[in-house]
Amino acid sequence: MPELFDKLDSKKSKDIKVLGNFISIFCRENHGTGERAELLIKDARVRSILDDEDLVLCSDCQKLLTHGIAKLLQCPYNPKPMCKKCTPHCYAPSYRKKIREVMKFSGLYLVKHGRVDLMVHYFL
Numbered sequence: 001m002p003e004l005f006d007k008l009d010s011k012k013s014k015d016i017k018v019l020g021n022f023i024s025i026f027c028r029e030n031h032g033t034g035e036r037a038e039l040l041i042k043d044a045r046v047r048s049i050l051d052d053e054d055l056v057l058c059s060d061c062q063k064l065l066t067h068g069i070a071k072l073l074q075c076p077y078n079p080k081p082m083c084k085k086c087t088p089h090c091y092a093p094s095y096r097k098k099i100r101e102v103m104k105f106s107g108l109y110l111v112k113h114g115r116v117d118l119m120v121h122y123f124l
């Protein structure tokens with residue numbers, strides 16, 4: 001998959017960071033302290049985008065994050081549109097439903113906990 005990582009630009013990097021943060025919030029708040037493991041990402045560029053954090057996620061959230069990163073990197077559009085506005089959907093239907101749930105939950109979580117500054121930072 002090295003050719004995918006060659007397509008990293010600032011927009012996709014920002015999207016990967018937001019995706020990682022939102023999935024991390026969702027997993028922490030909804031999946032408790034069940035079986036979780038450190039996410040292993042071998043590519044140094046993607047790892048640095050995620051702030052070299054050791055993301056500790058449940059297996060479902062790890063699959064969702066890796067699927068999301070792969071789909072972001074495979075996006076043929078430049079500039080990349082928001083996924084919800086894109087006509088050919090890259091995500092499989094089950095992943096698409098889950099990513100919507102994650103984005104809605106995490107966005108509301110940040111607003112409810114007074115982190116509007118992060119929302120502004122992520123999306124503007």
